[in-house]
Amino acid sequence: MTYHVLVPDNVHASAVDVLKAAGDALAYTARGQITRDELLAEVANADALVIRSAHKIDKPVLDAAQNLKVIARAGVGVDNVDLVAATEKGVIVMNTPDGNTVSTAEHTLGLMLALARHIPQSHISMNEGKWDRKSYGGIELRGKTLGLVGFGRIGRAVAKRALAFDMTVVTYDPYISAEQAAAAGAAQVTLDELFAQSDFISLHALLTDETRDLVNKETIAKMKPGVRIVDAARGALINEADLAEGLRSGQIAGAALDVYAQEPPDPNNPLIHLPNVVHTPHLAASTEDAQIVVAVEAAQLVVDALLTGNYKNVVNPAALGK
Structure with missing residues (x-):
């Protein structure tokens, strides 16, 4: 046969x-x-x-x-x-x-660095013939707390790389033990604790009925003011309208997105033209x-x-x- x-x-x-x-x-x-x-x-x-x-x-x-x-x-x-x-x-x-584990983890760190140092925006500025050093002052990753929502293969690979940047790593994942998290260098916390403590939040959860719109108006209000959000997992983990509102209000300092609820995103997607968002077109695994x-x-x-x-x-x- x-x-x-x-x-x-x-x-x-x-x-x-x-x-x-x-x-x-x-x-x-x-x-x-x-x-x-x-x-x-x-x-x-x-x-x-x-x-x-x-x-x-x-x-x-x-x-x-x-x-x-x-x-x-x-x-x-x-x-x-x-x-x-x-x-x-x-x-x-x-x-x-x-x-895809290593490629996605490396892309996540790339998004974090691009977000922290305004690399895409300053590149565009240079291409426009400008020499603007004042508008793009950034922050270091060192000493910041990274919250990982989901601590599977990719989440752990991101944690390993974040620790090399001298970040503190906390994670929320109901399917692992505190001992498993600690063995990978992370502290296990509740989701609300992660929101309150994290300077950067990176999403690595599967998309389920429970995780859909995980980042929304209510959860954004629980986050540390000035948080930066990274998503290279699934776009529908984020309520895009609520994220845009948080970015415009300043509650969220910036976001770096590789995935969207609809791909390619609608031209009227509220996140596309915001100056404090870094975008890539679902490239995390594209090595x-x-x-x-x-x-x-x-x-x-x-x-x-x-x-x-x-x-x-x-x-x-x-x-x-x-």
Whole structure:
């Protein structure tokens, strides 16, 4: 039997090398990012999908995928996959949680530094022919408190790098113990304590019903005045209108954002033109190093699942019994 693997996104070519190495047991279609209509048509013959974040694998796609057995996400977040519908159909969804860790952690520190030292704004000023040293005085990271909301792989990698900058690190994560936090150099606190203590807050939580709009008008009021907020996790963790209000009022000194509730953001998004916001277009995992790692891992997950029945990094384990 030959299984068919569809790669509807721009996944690194190294994924194809892994699929090709499986020989005649696998056929694949991987011509780069395709349209939604093309996906709906071509998924009908697919036994597996290797995806990034461009496509929503929702119920209509899953209904069209009569032969689909597995989905491998080249990356961590699977909020673009309808896990309930996938589980109901017995489609096993897997991710690659390790591959993006270093790239995302480094990008987070880059955003913090850009925010603290006004690097993008001063670059623009120089490009405009100005020599303005007075408008862009910054702050050091040394001696500041960094609050990490979520202390998984990426949160811990950020903590390790922040400690090298002589920052104090506190974290809120209901799924780890105080001992686990301490082993990574962080103090475990409540969410309200984190808001009150932190000079910088960096978000690393998964997007769930409980974490959606985690940063909102009420929680912003609990934060230390002049706090700086960084988000390289999921845009919907932040209520963007409330964040904009906090930035305009001065309660929040600045924000650095790599992700948005809608991507690309609407031109009328209230955060886009604020002078105290640093923006990047969802680049945290976009290093060649990370893309090779997650592409290879995702393709190997598919090969192992289809050819040997071995599953790893399953995010909807209830589907395994169907």
